C-alpha cells in the first residue's frame with residue numbers, strides 16, 4: 001500500500017485503487033506502529049476515488065526530522081576516500097565503513113523537505129554538486145520501521161571535499177532534501193533485491209545514469225534506525241536516508257535546469273528539477 005500526502009488530502013493506493021483517508025493529521029496517521037493494518041481498516045467500505053491523478057503531491061514529511069547515513073555502500077567509501085585525499089579525510093571514510101557505529105547526520109526538518117515535482121537546489125557558492133539517490137526508511141516514535149520512500153541527499157561536493165568539518169554546509173541548505181512520491185507501507189519489510197536507479201536529464205539528453213540494488217547496502221535498516229534512536233527521541237517519528245551507492249565520476253556536476261529522476265522498485269519515482277538556492 002502507498003500513502004500520499006496531497007494539497008487536497010491524504011490518499012491510500014491499494015490494489016491499483018485510490019481511497020481518500022478520513023484522517024485530519026498526517027503526523028498522527030503515520031506515527032502508528034500498526035500503520036499498514038490501520039489503513040486497511042480505514043479504507044474498508046470506502047468508494048475509490050477516480051481523479052487521484054489531478055491531486056497536487058506534497059512531500060511525505062511534515063513534523064518529522066530527516067536524517068541521513070553515510071558511507072554505507074562500498075562504492076561510496078571508495079569515491080569519498082578518493083575525493084577527500086587532499087583534505088586528509090580519506091582515512092575517516094575507510095574507518096566509518098568498517099566501524100560498528102555508522103555515520104549518521106542531520107539532513108532537514110520536515111517542513112523544508114521538497115516533494116516529487118518540486119525543485120531541489122544547488123548552492124551558488126559550490127561549483128560541483130551531485131544528487132544522492134537513497135532508499136529512505138520511516139520509523140515511528142517507538143523506532144518501528146513502518147514505511148519507506150525515495151530520497152535525494154543533494155550534496156555540494158566541493159565544499160564537502162575541501163574539509164570534513166564543512167559537511168553540514170555541504171549537506172544542509174534550502175532545497176537539499178527531497179522525499180517522495182509516497183510513503184510505501186508494505187505488510188512485510190522490503191525485499192533486498194529491490195532496484196534503485198537514477199537518471200539525470202539535461203535538455204532531453206541523459207547526462208548521468210546508474211543502477212544498484214538494496215542488497216549492496218552494508219548495514220541493515222534496523223541497525224541504522226537502532227543507532228539513530230540511541231539517546232534521541234523523535235516525537236513525530238523520523239525519516240532516515242540510508243546512504244548512496246550511485247556515485248557519478250568526479251568530473252560530473254548537476255546544473256540548474258537538469259531533471260533528476262530516482263526510482264526504487266515498489267515505491268515509485270521521485271522527480272525534481274534543479275534550481276539555485278539563495279546566496
Ligand code: DO4
Nearest residue numbers: 069070071072076243244
Ligand atoms: O560522509 C559523507 C556523506 C556520505 C553520504 O551522504 C552518503 O554516503 O550517502
Ligand code: MG
Nearest residue numbers: 132153243244
Ligand atoms: Mg548521502
